[in-house]
Amino acid sequence: DIQMTQSPSSLSASVGDRVTITCQASQDISNYLNWYQQKPGKAPKLLIYDASNLETGVPSRFSGSGSGTDFTFTISSLQPEDIATYYCQQYDNLRTFGQGTKVEIK
Amino acid sequence: EVQLVESGGGLVKPGGSLRLSCAASGFTFSSYSMNWVRQAPGKGLEWVSSISSSSSYIYYADSVKGRFTISRDNAKNSLYLQMNSLRAEDTAVYYCARDWRIQHIDYMDVWGKGTTVTVSS
Numbered sequence: 001d002i003q004m005t006q007s008p009s010s011l012s013a014s015v016g017d018r019v020t021i022t023c024q025a026s027q028d029i030s031n032y033l034n035w036y037q038q039k040p041g042k043a044p045k046l047l048i049y050d051a052s053n054l055e056t057g058v059p060s061r062f063s064g065s066g067s068g069t070d071f072t073f074t075i076s077s078l079q080p081e082d083i084a085t086y087y088c089q090q091y092d093n094l095r096t097f098g099q100g101t102k103v104e105i106k
Numbered sequence: 107e108v109q110l111v112e113s114g115g116g117l118v119k120p121g122g123s124l125r126l127s128c129a130a131s132g133f134t135f136s137s138y139s140m141n142w143v144r145q146a147p148g149k150g151l152e153w154v155s156s157i158s159s160s161s162s163y164i165y166y167a168d169s170v171k172g173r174f175t176i177s178r179d180n181a182k183n184s185l186y187l188q189m190n191s192l193r194a195e196d197t198a199v200y201y202c203a204r205d206w207r208i209q210h211i212d213y214m215d216v217w218g219k220g221t222t223v224t225v226s227s
Contacts (some may be wrong), residue, residue: 032210038151043218043220044143044214046186046213046215055215063169089151090211094167096153097157098150106151
């Protein structure tokens with residue numbers, strides 16, 4: 001099974017800050033990685049697919065990069081509406097989610 | 107409007123069974139693979155099971171293999187999850203999610219609001 005390790009598990013940042021989340025796969029998954037946003041009490045929402053492609057309608061302050069085993073998710077300028085938990089998810093072999101990163105406003 | 111609506115959740119005793127349903131509308135259900143994803147209280151997302159558009163390919167997470175059965179009825183635009191031998195650790199919100207797949211790209215692009223399953227005596 002492929003394990004996905006996200007870090008940090010939580011972070012607190014100010015509005016306008018650059019926020020970076022990392023996701024590491026236990027084996028090479030090429031670009032087969034997606035990022036989701038989940039707000040409290042809501043279903044997850046796709047933000048980034050295939051490691052670096054922005055889903056239609058998602059603000060350009062969100063971005064993703066990486067390949068192989070190491071991936072990065074970035075919010076270039078944190079906004080109040082970005083308060084949520086973010087998950088990476090691999091689809092190279094079945095599907096596995098990372099444990100999530102809770103983003104809060106300082 | 108593309109929509110997925112889950113139902114069938116509830117309170118069940120350990121060892122019991124429950125059948126979840128997911129009604130799809132607004133898209134050609136028979137053209138898409140589908141998934142079940144769950145989230146235990148205060149925990150992260152866990153993929154549970156996937157089924158291809160024609161039910162030819164079915165996959166399960168190790169945590170539910172042998173206890174859960176995914177199925178679909180394309181004529182009724184519905185996805186199902188039969189859950190047997192339920193355990194306390196199966197307590198979660200269960201989401202159905204559509205699979206968007208093109209070439210090597212694969213992601214869950216439409217999600218329902220979820221149905222809550224509680225396993226407790």
